[in-house]
Structures are given as C-alpha cells and as structure tokens.
Amino acid sequence: MQVFLKVWRQADAKSEGQFVTYTVENVTEDMSFFEMLDMLNNQLVLKGEEPIAFDHDCREGICGTCGLFINGRAHGPLRGITTCQLHMRSFNDGDSIVVEPWRAEAFPVIKDLIVDRTAFDRIMSAGGYISVNTGGVPDANTIPVPKPKADEAFDAAACIGCGACVATCKNSSAMLFVAAKVSHLALLPQGQVERKQRALNLIAAMDMEGFGACTNTGACEIECPKEISLVHIARLNREFLKASLI
Amino acid sequence: MNWFFRFMNSSVGKKIIMATTGLLLCSFLIIHLFGNLFLYGGPELFNTYVERLASVKPLIRVIEVLLALIFLFHILNSLWLTLGNRKANPVKYDVNRTRDNSSFFSRYMGITGSIIFIFLAVHLSTFWYKFQIDHEGGQFYRIVTGNTVGFNNPYITGLYILAMILLGFHLRHGFQSAFQTFGIRYNKYGKLIEAIAVLFWFAIPLGFVLIPIYFGLLKGGF
Numbered sequence: 001m002q003v004f005l006k007v008w009r010q011a012d013a014k015s016e017g018q019f020v021t022y023t024v025e026n027v028t029e030d031m032s033f034f035e036m037l038d039m040l041n042n043q044l045v046l047k048g049e050e051p052i053a054f055d056h057d058c059r060e061g062i063c064g065t066c067g068l069f070i071n072g073r074a075h076g077p078l079r080g081i082t083t084c085q086l087h088m089r090s091f092n093d094g095d096s097i098v099v100e101p102w103r104a105e106a107f108p109v110i111k112d113l114i115v116d117r118t119a120f121d122r123i124m125s126a127g128g129y130i131s132v133n134t135g136g137v138p139d140a141n142t143i144p145v146p147k148p149k150a151d152e153a154f155d156a157a158a159c160i161g162c163g164a165c166v167a168t169c170k171n172s173s174a175m176l177f178v179a180a181k182v183s184h185l186a187l188l189p190q191g192q193v194e195r196k197q198r199a200l201n202l203i204a205a206m207d208m209e210g211f212g213a214c215t216n217t218g219a220c221e222i223e224c225p226k227e228i229s230l231v232h233i234a235r236l237n238r239e240f241l242k243a244s245l246i
Numbered sequence: 247m248n249w250f251f252r253f254m255n256s257s258v259g260k261k262i263i264m265a266t267t268g269l270l271l272c273s274f275l276i277i278h279l280f281g282n283l284f285l286y287g288g289p290e291l292f293n294t295y296v297e298r299l300a301s302v303k304p305l306i307r308v309i310e311v312l313l314a315l316i317f318l319f320h321i322l323n324s325l326w327l328t329l330g331n332r333k334a335n336p337v338k339y340d341v342n343r344t345r346d347n348s349s350f351f352s353r354y355m356g357i358t359g360s361i362i363f364i365f366l367a368v369h370l371s372t373f374w375y376k377f378q379i380d381h382e383g384g385q386f387y388r389i390v391t392g393n394t395v396g397f398n399n400p401y402i403t404g405l406y407i408l409a410m411i412l413l414g415f416h417l418r419h420g421f422q423s424a425f426q427t428f429g430i431r432y433n434k435y436g437k438l439i440e441a442i443a444v445l446f447w448f449a450i451p452l453g454f455v456l457i458p459i460y461f462g463l464l465k466g467g468f
C-alpha cells in the first residue's frame with residue numbers, strides 16, 4: 001500500500017519547525033509504524049537527506065521511550081498500545097497520516113519528533129522512590145502484602161513514563177503519571193514511611209516543571225498504553241488532601 | 247500558615263478550591279429554585295414570599311456576602327487555573343481528535359462558565375437591583391414577568407434559556423468532577439454520586455429553564 005505522511009521536522013530545539021510531506025510506497029500491513037518510518041528514512045539517507053528523528057528503544061511496548069502523536073491521537077488510533085506496537089494494518093491504502101511530536105511546555109522538542117522528557121526524571125527524583133538500606137537482598141515474602149493491594153499497586157506500577165498522558169491532555173497535565181507513582185507506593189507497606197512527603201513533593205515538582213492542572217477530562221486514561229485508571233488520580237488527590245490537612 | 251499557602255498555590259489545591267466552591271454553588275441552586283417555584287402561584291403568593299424574605303434582611307445579607315465570596319473564589323480561581331493551563335500547553339496540534347477521548351462538556355468548562363458569568367452580571371444588575379432598590383412598591387411578580395427586565399423581553403428570555411442550558415452542561419462535567427477532585431468518585435459512593443449528578447445537571451437546570459419558557463414563550467406577549 002501507499003501512504004502520505006505529513007511529518008513535523010525541526011532541526012533542533014532553537015529552530016522553527018514545519019510540516020514536510022512524504023509519500024511512502026510499498027508499505028505492507030505487517031510492517032510496524034516504525035518499520036515504515038525506517039523504510040522512509042533509508043530512502044531519505046540514500047537521497048542524501050536528513051532522516052526523521054524519532055525516539056524508540058525496546059520496540060515491544062515496555063520501555064516507554066517511544067511516543068508519537070498520530071492523526072490526532074497519542075500513540076495512534078488504537079487503545080492500550082505504545083507507538084512501537086502500532087502496525088500499518090491499522091491504516092488503509094492511500095491514507096494521509098499526520099505525525100507530530102508530544103506538545104507540552106514541559107516537553108520541549110529537541111529534534112523532529114523527539115521531545116525532552118527529563119521533567120519526568122526530575123519529578124521521580126523528588127520522591128518517586130522508597131529509601132532502604134543497602135545490604136543483602138531481603139527474603140521476598142518477609143513483608144506480607146494482601147493480594148488485592150499488590151494487584152492494584154502493580155496496575156499503577158505498569159506506567160512506563162511515556163508521556164502520552166501529558167501529550168493528550170488539553171492542559172498538558174502530568175497527573176496520571178504522578179498518580180501512578182504515588183498510588184503504586186501508597187498501596188504498599190514499603191511506601192508508608194515517605195508516604196505524605198511523597199505526595200506533597202511529587203505534586204510540587206510537577207507544578208514546578210510547568211505541567212498544567214487536571215480538569216478530569218479523562219483523555220489520559222483513554223490514551224495511556226498501560227491503561228492506568230483515573231482511580232489512581234482520585235487516590236493522588238486523597239493523598240494530597242490528607243498530607244496537606246492532617 | 248506555610249502549609250496553607252503551599253496548598254493554595256498547588257495545582258491540586260486550586261482544584262480542591264474549585265470543587266468546594268462549585269459544590270457550594272450547587273447547594274445554592276436548590277434554595278434558589280425553591281424560591282422561584284412561588285412564581286407559579288401567581289402575583290400575590292410570589293410578592294408575599296419576597297416580602298417575607300425581606301423581613302429577615304440581616305440573614306439574607308450575610309448569605310449574600312458569603313455567596314458573593316464563593317462566586318468570587320470560583321471565578322478568580324478558574325481564571326488562574328485556565329491561564330496556567332494555557333501556559334502549560336501553548337502549541338496546539340495540527341490534528342487533535344479530542345472527541346475520541348474526552349467529553350465536550352469537560353473540554354469547555356471555561357466557555358460555559360464564562361457565559362454563565364455574563365448571565366450572572368445581567369441577572370444581578372436587573373432582577374437583584376430591582377428587587378433591592380427599585381421594586382415599584384413590592385411589584386416583584388411584575389418585574390419578573392414584565393417587559394423591561396422580565397420575561398416579556400425576548401432578549402432576557404433568550405439569555406436565561408441559553409444560560410440555564412449551559413449551566414446544565416457545566417454541571418454535567420463539573421458535579422462528578424468535583425467528587426473526583428476530592429478523591430471519592432471511585433468507591434462505594436460512586437453510584438450514588440452518579441445518581442445525584444443527574445439531579446444537578448439535568449433536573450435542576452430544567453426547573454430553572456422552565457420559568458423563562460413558561461413566563462416568556464408560553465404566557466409572554468411576544
């Protein structure tokens with residue numbers, strides 16, 4: 001099949017970008033979206049042009065490195081997948097496909113489709129962890145965790161930090177990401193010691209990085225490749241209220 | 247006091263103010279609608295009701311000041327939030343299929359709120375002003391149904407109908423959103439909140455909108 005791409009090209013963080021259109025031929029429906037881009041990039045290199053820069057690493061939906069805004073949807077039109085898990089069978093012959101980088105003040109474009117997501121790292125270092133003494137590895141089951149709590153904590157821990165929640169949010173809010181971190185650790189015994197401080201510090205860090213506030217539109221939950229639920233944002237709000245007022 | 251400023255300055259704190267003031271305004275809607283129902287009883291009943299209210303003026307004044315403060319907080323805070331949110335998201339996508347992932351009502355809270363604000367300004371500068379200062383010797387019913395600022399004026403009737411529909415839109419998202427903001431939407435009260443939400447976004451705005459429809463479109467002279 002043949003597709004018509006309209007891709008955001010931007011030489012570096014300081015340059016003005018613009019859309020460039022490409023026609024990609026001989027696309028098969030078994031190709032992943034990235035394989036289609038790889039094919040186009042090979043052709044660009046052969047022509048002596050700059051290939052399109054995009055982020056990717058594992059290409060199997062677990063690392064959180066990839067992320068493109070495709071035809072108006074974060075990670076493309078399907079639910080519950082990352083961009084690297086999107087295949088060309090989701091498109092039709094002759095389709096026009098608009099490919100844009102994540103847009104958010106806190107995620108500046110570095111080049112083409114790559115954005116700088118170190119704001120997430122700074123949020124994590126503000127409290128997205130537990131402090132433990134190093135030493136021998138403790139036995140796995142010394143701290144009992146009820147199964148339902150473990151499952152819910154795991155649902156939150158599934159967040160891969162891709163930033164789709166921010167990308168799709170009309171306010172560029174990072175609430176779903178922060179909620180996943182706070183919820184994950186608030187549910188587990190290991191997270192109790194720093195529980196209050198974690199909620200306060202992560203939200204303060206999120207605000208400082210220039211992410212917006214939450215309007216509860218729920219777009220993040222729909223676009224999240226790990227289907228992190230708004231239930232976790234509710235818990236984050238509770239954690240914040242308790243930590244602030246009590 | 248340190249924690250207080252930190253709370254007020256944080257995005258979640260601002261949302262909690264939004265939700266608290268929003269729900270307080272919702273409770274005021276019930277009282278206001280109750281009063282409006284006296285209109286259906288005719289001029290005498292309505293005028294007597296308003297006179298009765300006037301006899302507890304000091305109490306009314308206190309409630310009015312509280313209400314004004316709640317409105318002020320809700321509006322200024324929404325402005326503060328909205329400006330911050332714009333700043334966080336300055337570059338728009340070329341194509342953005344927001345319809346696929348969020349409701350219309352949730353995306354236009356600022357717009358519906360702003361039109362409700364215009365309505366509020368008109369409402370206060372006409373009905374409230376006339377009722378307080380210029381009531382032609384207790385002719386309250388005539389003010390409401392008349393053709394200067396009342397429902398015999400098609401512009402007034404139109405504005406009231408539009409504003410009440412938009413109030414329904416605002417609360418379609420806002421009511422349940424407030425409970426999400428408090429962190430209590432997804433628990434054993436979820437179903438109950440959903441049921442009460444229908445009262446606030448549908449039944450109450452419907453009660454309000456029937457008044458300009460009845461006194462303006464059906465009984466009115468235009």
Ligand code: HEM
Pocket residue numbers: 214215216261264265267268269271272275320321324325327328355356358359360362363366416417419420421423424425427
């Ligand atoms: C007078 C003009 C008004 C303006 C400008 C306004 C503006 C807004 C805005 C922008 C939001 C969304 C904030 C956000 O989440 O980003 C909001 C939320 C809300 N508003 Fe209003 N509003 C107004 C009047 C009202 C009235 C009359 C009521 C109720 C009777 C109301 C009830 C609510 C509720 C319950 C919320 C949800 C709070 C939350 O999401 O947690 N608002 N308002």
Ligand code: SF4
Pocket residue numbers: 158159160161162163164165166176177180223224225226227228
């Ligand atoms: S919450 Fe979901 S969308 Fe947001 S960063 Fe984590 S995995 Fe990505």
Ligand code: FES
Pocket residue numbers: 055056057058059060061062063064065066067082083084085
């Ligand atoms: S490249 Fe690792 S999740 Fe897509």
